[in-house]
Amino acid sequence: MDGIFGWLGADGAHQDLIRQIAGGDADAAGLRRYHSAELGLAAQSRFGKADIAVEDGHAVALMGRPRFVDADLARVARETGPAAAVAQGWRSHGAGLPARMQGNFAFAVLEPQAKKACLVLDRMGAERLGYAHRGDQLVFGSSVQHVAAHPAVGRNIEPQAIYDYLYFHNIPAPRSLYRGVHKLLPGQIVTLENGRLATRFYWHADYTPHDAGxxxxxxxxxxxxxxxxxxxxxxxxxxxxxxxxxxxxxxxxxxxxxxxxxxxFSIGFDAEGFDxxxxxxxxxxxxxxxxxxxxxKPADIVTAIPLIAREYDExxxxxxxxxxxxxxxxxxxxxxxxxxxxxxxxxxxxGNARYAKQKLFENYFRVPAPLRHGLIEPLATLPGVSDHFPLSKLKSYVRQANMGLPLRMESYNFLHRTPLDQIFAADFVAAVDPSAADAALTEVYARTASDHYINRMMxxxxxxxxxxxxxxxxxxxxxxxxxxxxxxxxxxxxxxxxxxxxxxxxxxxxxxxxxxxxxxxxxxxxxxxxKRKHGFGLPFGVWSTQHAPLAELVHDSLSDFKRRGWVQPGYLDHMLAMQRGPHASYYGVMIWVVMMLERWLQANAH
CATH class of the missing domain: 3.40.50.620 (HUPs)
Structure with missing residues (x-):
């Protein structure tokens, strides 16, 4: 394991659980561990950035390389270690400690006698930290796989997480793949006291402009x-x-x-438009x-797919x-x-192109409302005319402008382009809330400490x-x-x-x-x-139609995925057929996403 793991609350599986998390070796190199009748801690990093400290009724597990703004805590970190500095900082400052830290870090502070705990993630989310609260047990870990491995939690897949994955191509925090397991958001602190969990942000991005030349x-x-x-x-x-x-x-x-x-170190692609x-x-x-x-090379993708499925915890x-x-x-x-x-x-x-693009849509609302509603929009919806160029362009522009931010940026999302009952099985649609993905975007956009849409998008x-x-x-x-x-x-x-x-x-x-x-x-x-912004894209859509081993892996993965009963087999067949046409790169994105979901589920015995 690379990361931290632990729990607060009585449980008899201390040694077995730590051995399981450590890959079967409780004495693995670099592994630090502690357990008692009331808690367990483990920390390991091949890079030397995981630490634990147990002192004065406090148990701390830390992952990362924090910088301590407080001079006394910085000295303790140098002399005794960063976990000891967190322990001292918690005793001195309590929940005010994270504001005195910078850099990448995730830590847990456990107080077994008081049955209190605190979990903290850095401002940018460079590290990661998941948790579950079940009865009198609080379980935490850098990996949600490790959290779910605790006998009080379990590896029960949350259907909403599958929907979120297909929407975002990952599972955004605070949700995780597993029911009851949550992930901390950047700049968030979670506290347990008197049996109740509370979450809040100890840091907010401040977009107040400074008046300087x-x-x-x-x-x-x-x-x-x-x-x-x-x-x-x-x-x-x-x-x-x-x-x-x-x-x-x-x-x-x-x-x-x-x-x-x-x-x-640089990577190149022998594919037009990607290199x-x-x-x-x-x-x-x-x-x-x-x-x-x-x-x-295409063969490298075949090599990488099982590695990716193995290395990610979701x-x-x-x-x-x-x-x-x-x-x-x-x-x-x-x-x-x-x-x-x-x-x-x-x-x-x-620097993202969508910031400039959305300016074009937001400028629509500078047009006086009577002109928008009385002339432009009726013109854009003229029957029999608005579907033809150039009014078709105007119609598309008006439609997207009126969507509003942030949902306008998802107008090309696969799950918005096709009715959900043509993508998913009926039982799956009934088990999820499709509006939750849009609601998650809207929540983050709305709580920005700025009214300007550019800052909100950032x-x-x-x-x-x-x-x-x-x-x-x-x-x-x-x-x-x-x-x-x-x-x-x-x-x-x-x-x-x-x-x-x-x-x-x-x-x-x-x-x-x-x-x-x-x-x-x-x-x-x-x-x-x-230069125009390009990114670090992969020519998967094109290569998977040209390289036989990769094409075979795609076919086998999607065939296996059909048996899970979440997505309509006809929709998967449609994507494969469209990928063989002029839109290989576009449809290759969703094919990759589905393929990696299936490979991950198989690699992790689901």
Whole structure:
């Protein structure tokens, strides 16, 4: 195991449970454990970032690398260990402790005599923590698989989680795959007292704009960026380099901090429209990096699928996990144990294309209401005319504009494009609440500490795009490759600075991340500043029609999935037929998602 695990409450399975979680070896290397009649704790990390402490009636399990803002706690962390610092901090500050910590961390504090407990997750959700409360038992763990393994909990699949997975391509917190097992949200604290659980946020993203000129903000940004990269650096550290703005920024700042070249790792694809190696080489040339390149092959996907199914604690459907793994594996084979990733820049500085696109729809509501309702909308719905170009474009625009945010961004979701009774079996539809997925998006969007839709979309992405998706993708795959990852652009100091920027410094007109790019013009190559955003996509849809072993794996997986009775067999057949046409990439997304769900269920004996 990599992570923490434990429980509060009497149970007789202490040794057996810890041995099960540790992979059958209760004396595994690096495993720290403690148990009594009232609680159990286990912590293990191949990277040395898991710790426990038991003192003065408090038991602490910690995962991550927190920075303690409090000088006394920082000293305790250096001298005794970070878990001991958490224990002392809890005694001194109680629930105010997380505000005195930064960085990536998840921890549990148990007070067996008082039957009290507290669970905390870092602000960005870089670590993970799940829990279940059953009777007098509180069970927690980095992996929801481990939580469900406790005899008081059980591995009972929640149908709503399956629906959420097919909607989001992962299972967003707070839900988990298992009934009664929940996941902490970023910046959340869960407390148990007098037998009752309570949840609240100890941190909220503050989007109040700071009134300072460009030069002042640029200088502050560069100082914080340099500090974040220096703090993330360490022995045997390399960097991902996709050729995008974020990874190039991290490599440039790391090169400047070291005063010399760094090792970079890039993935290429021999498929039209997917390969961005030219941009990675452009950045590597600018910084004189020692570049390492690997071109992914269809056979690599076949190799990666069982590994992905085994490594994630829940079904996970982001196909970029494949190139992430092979990139990290190449670094590990080259002798590197740590990598810096560029994740987060889009979500805090305004770099996602949908931010600019949604501006076009939001501008519709600047048109006077009488003109919208009296002329534009009737024109867009003229019978027999509005379905033909150019009025068809107007009709689509008006329809999407009136959907409103954040649900407008899901208008192309597979589960919105086809009636649910044509996708799912009737019994499955009756067992779930399809509106719950949209409600989850609306809740996060609405509780943003800003009324501006750009900030609200970015706040939404901090949770659904980063914490639930990209950080899970990168963190799990680097770990599987034997590499620890750090995210300098998600340094708490950098996030706070970015959040306080004026909205039009993030998205100016249709220009994405305006401030970020202007502030880094001396660091980034012009070609990368001006390039169109691409991402780290996988040509699965195309390759699965060309590479026989991959096509066979797809066919077998979907055939097996049909027997589960959740999705209409005809819908799966329709997707496969459409994938063989001109829309291979589009339908390949959902085929991958369903295939990985089936492979995960089989790998985890469901």
């Amino acid at each position: 460009f030069d002042v903000q640029r200088d502050a940004f560069r100082r914080v960026l340099d500090a974040a990269v220096r703090d993330a650096d360490g022995p045997a550290t390399a960097a991902f380099l996709s050729g995008g703005t974020d990874s190039s920024t991290v490599v440039g700042a790391l090169t400047a901090a070291r005063g010399g070249p760094v090792d970079t 961005e190696m030219a941009y990675a080489r452009c950045a590597a040339a600018r910084y004189d990096s020692r570049r390492h390149e690997y071109y992914l 079904p996970f459907g982001n196909d970029s996990a494949v190139p992430t793994y092979f990139c990290a594996r190449a670094a590990r084979e080259a002798g590197f144990g740590r990598m810096l990733a560029g994740d987060g820049g889009d979500e805090i500085f305004g 706040h939404l992405d901090l949770k659904f795009t980063l914490a639930d998706n990209d950080l899970r993708k990168v963190g799990t795959m680097t770990e599987a490759a034997g590499v620890e990852v750090a995210y300098p652009l998600l340094d708490d100091r950098l996030v706070a600075l970015a959040n306080h920027l004026p909205v039009d410094w993030k998205v100016r007109g249709q220009a994405l991340r305006w401030f970020f790019k202007e502030a880094l013009r001396d660091l980034l190559p012009e070609e990368i500043i001006n």
